[in-house]
Amino acid sequence: MKKVFKFLKKNLRIIVLALIIIFVVIIGIMAKNFFFPDDAEAYYGTRLEGIDKVKISDKKKEEFKEEFKESSKSITVRVQGRIIYFDVKLNEGVSVDTARSLASKTLDKLSDDEKAYYDIQFIIINESDTDHFPIMGYKHHTKSAISWTKNR
DSSP states (O other): OHHHHHHHHHTHHHHHHHHHHHHHHHHHHHHHHHHSTTTTSOTTTTTTTTGGGGOOOHHHHHHHHHHHGGGEEEEEEEEETTEEEEEEEEOTTOOHHHHHHHHHHHHHTSOHHHHHHOEEEEEEEOTTOTTTOOEEEEEOTTOSSOEEOOOO
């Protein structure tokens, strides 16, 4: 017993320093877990569960583009997470009503499962009619119709 006390007395500073270091490491791990709880999860978390069942193929994107082909200069369709983005530049003379009906027709190209999974956003520009364009439309996955910005 004397040897133990002698050892503790002789190495007291090292033992206290080791205990402080262990305490700081434990507190650091606890703080990390508190501020960054799901480090191992993906960027979008679990919001993209089931996306492989309703994946939007390149063929489907081309079908979307076909809907606007006659009335547009360019169209970009991209899928990011659970949102399908349509960026459309229309030809001169295409009205707001025509643009909205073309966008609504693209919804017919989607299956019911895809409509229920993806949000859809339209940004439609017509450089020759700056009084009424750009217009933006959005369809939430729980809704059945596109909500449009008001005419300017």
